[in-house]
Amino acid sequence: MKDNNKYNRRSFIETASLFAAGVYVMPLFSSCKPDTSSAHPNVGTTVNSDFNADVDIQLKAVQSSTRILSAKNTDTYSYKGSLIMGDKQTLQQLEGSALGPIIRVKKGDKLRIRFENEISEKSIIHWHGLHVSHENDGHPEHVIDKGGTYIYEFEVMNRAGTYWFHPHPHGHTGEQVYKGLAGLFIVTDEEEKALNLPTGDYDIPVVIQDRTFDKNSQLVYLSNGRMDQMQGFLGNRILINGKVDNTLSLNKDGKYRLRLLNGSNSRAYKLAWNTGEPITIFGVDGGLLESPKTLPYLLLGPAQRVDVWLDLSKKSENEELKLIHLPIPLDNMMSGGMMGGGMMGNKSDNSLPYNSRFDIININVGAPKKNNSSLPDRLLASSTLNPNDATNRNSPRTFNFGMEGMMKWAINGRTYNGMEVAEDETVKLNTTEVWRINNGGNISTGNQNDGGGMMGNNRGMMGNGSGMGNMMQMPHPVHIHQLQFNIINRNTENVDQNLWNAVKDGFIDEGRQDSVYLLPGMYMDLVMRFEDFKGLFLYHCHNLEHEDMGMMRNFKIE
Ligand code: C2O
Ligand code: CU
DSSP states (O other): OHHHHHHHHHHHHHHHHHHHHTOTTOGGGSSSEEOOTTOOTTTTTSOOTTOOOSEEEEEEEEEEEEOOSSSSOEEEEEEEEEEEESOGGGEEOOTTOSSOOEEEEETTOEEEEEEEEOSSSOBOEEEETOOOOGGGTTOGGGOBOTTOEEEEEEEOOSOSEEEEEEEOOTTTHHHHHHTTOOEEEEEEOHHHHTTTOOOGGGEEEEEEEEEOBOTTSOBOOOTTTHHHHHHOOOOSEEEETTBSOOEEEEEETOEEEEEEEEOOSSOOEEEEETTOOOEEEEEETTEEEEEEEEESSEEEOTTOEEEEEEEOTTSOTTOEEEEEEOOOTTHHHHTTTTSTTTTSOOOOSOOOOTTSOEEEEEEEEEEEOOOOOOOOSOOOOOOOOOGGGBTTTTSOEEEEEEEETTTEEEETTBOOOTTEEOGGGEEOTTEEEEEEEESSOOOTTOOTTTTTOTTSSOOOTTTTOOSHHHHTOOOEEEEESSOOBEEEEEEOTTSOHHHHHHHGGGOOOOSOBSEEEEOTTOEEEEEEEEOSOOEEEEEEEOSHHHHHHTOEEEEEEO
16 A cells, blocks of 8 residues: 555656656656557457457447437437348347447357447447457557447357447547447356346346437537536436337236346436335346345446346236336535535536436336246356455555546546556456445545545545535446456445435445446445456546546556
8 A cells, every 4th residue: 555655646746747848748658657568460450360250240330310309310329230240139229229239149159340430530349348358348549530440359258247338439438428329238148048037028128328409409418518527417318228218018927127227428327116116136237146136226327237127917007117216315416516616606407406206217018928037036156256365355456536636537646548557557367356446435544645635535525524625526437347346345434424325225236247336435345356368458437527537547467
């Protein structure tokens, strides 16, 4: 820990002086070592004839025009897929939606994906949650221009689960996802197939996103500039699978798997059934849980996925069932509180307030039709990493997610800078570690940020602290590339009690995950293992506006 502190301070001073000297435009000369070890002359540019693909797909990012609202088409971006080789079920287009095709593959499949960029901005695709090499991970440094092609070749090593893909060009991820570039990537495996879970029409994708349209049916993004960016985009209506029609027509007596993805740029949802029945979850980011879990409601942060079990055998035909968002007291933090005091003005948009109730999905219970699926009590053998295997069980590698200076979101005071990676972001292959991700929680080391103190041990914006650091706390949905971790501790001592009481029963800490929702005042300990691939991978805030502002860093596996 001491070393980290020393490093941070040195890095900051050197960075600051380089910046002052005007040479900081060249990240190669900065104080942090750039990584070039994984550079390969033909990365992404050629088809490797030794790679025997089972599935070969062309995926184009294109400018598109989509009838989302009834009045007029909306200018969007879309991924258009076509199958060059592989099972016919591999690509499933979503009719009438700008969102990408659903890609369905099996564990062990070898995939070649030819990404062609036809939009007039640089782009690259990241396979969110997949365990792939640096070259296949969609690193922002691998962006291609309009007219370019990037060829991915990788084996699907993940277990069955709901993963997804979206662009990752630094500074433009938020806008490109917002305009429609995102799709589900569904993996199946033998273990899951043996379970008799719902398939086909009973396995339903539900991508939840918030959007704002203007009078001409065009998407509005960050209309308040920097203020919206600091907060993250919040829309005024909910789209399901890219559509405003949120009705699912399902069969009475049906047993369904709803695969939920929160594909929103920054919004989290507190999801519950309108009937007050508890919600049953049986899978998370990295696949099935060992056993299903029943919660009164579920908190789903950006980029998180869950599998919801829905049994309509006790419903009657035409009964109304809705998945709704329940109020969360977060608005103050987002506008009046965080940005308040007149400093940045008050919330001026008409985004859906967090602290309100609104519909997410409307379920229309139709005529009876049974399927033979069931939800077993035991889904999977344990797949939990043992924290005692960690090289740093009692001294976790700590990452503070918070404000740097007045108006910049950062991680340990640093922001994204190309291939730059610091010593305290370097880990060893074939090791297990504990990482502590902290959003102003009361961590006991006490001197993490002894230099600046911005995000140190303050009491949270609604606590008794004072000063900018305290006022500028927000939730940060943290995502780590390339691996699936287990949560071993979630410390909430410093979370505002009003907020905590509203959400505390909605977290799932079981199962393998790649994205977590880190509330102000919270810290979490995650156990993870670095396997199979050396190289640079990202970890970042998945509030896409925060990410685009630089709340993203590399870690290096060596
Ligand atoms: Cu879904 Cu690096 O992101
Ligand atoms: Cu953030």
